[in-house]
Amino acid sequence: MTIGEEGSAEEIGKLMEALGLVDADMLGGFMPQVSNSVSKTRNELDQMNANFALGLVKAVEPQSEVEAVLGARMAETHVCLMDASRRYLCSDTTPVKESAERSMMAARRLSVMSSVGVALFPKP
Numbered sequence: 505m506t507i508g509e510e511g512s513a514e515e516i517g518k519l520m521e522a523l524g525l526v527d528a529d530m531l532g533g534f535m536p537q538v539s540n541s542v543s544k545t546r547n548e549l550d551q552m553n554a555n556f557a558l559g560l561v562k563a564v565e566p567q568s569e570v571e572a573v574l575g576a577r578m579a580e581t582h583v584c585l586m587d588a589s590r591r592y593l594c595s596d597t598t599p600v601k602e603s604a605e606r607s608m609m610a611a612r613r614l615s616v617m618s619s620v621g622v623a624l625f626p627k628p
Contacts, residue, residue: 523558524566524575534572541580544587553583577614585611 516531525531538561542553557579564575588607595601 524572542583581614
């Protein structure tokens with residue numbers, strides 16, 4: 505699937521449906537925001553994490569834009585938590601371990617908040 509000028513209207517429609525989006529303008533902002541939120545460098549797309557994040561949003565089966573955003577938040581939080589965990593486990597120095605531990609705690613708090621948000625929108 506190609507998104508942008510090369511993507512067909514049918515492909516874009518299928519993507520929007522899978523992501524729970526009804527507004528094309530929302531898709532235009534949603535895709536880069538999700539991709540940027542899970543990329544590890546400022547100017548380089550992390551395709552694997554972006555695909556994971558979009559896959560997680562689709563797995564949530566969002567019925568609205570709000571649910572899609574909550575799914576994206578869950579993916580972002582998961583990627584951050586896994587990165588902090590890796591840094592903690594691979595570090596030999598106390599300052600790096602402490603920094604990673606703080607990051608893990610912050611990501612866990614976000615995870616709890618995201619879970620509460622998802623619980624507020626139960627499936628029909």
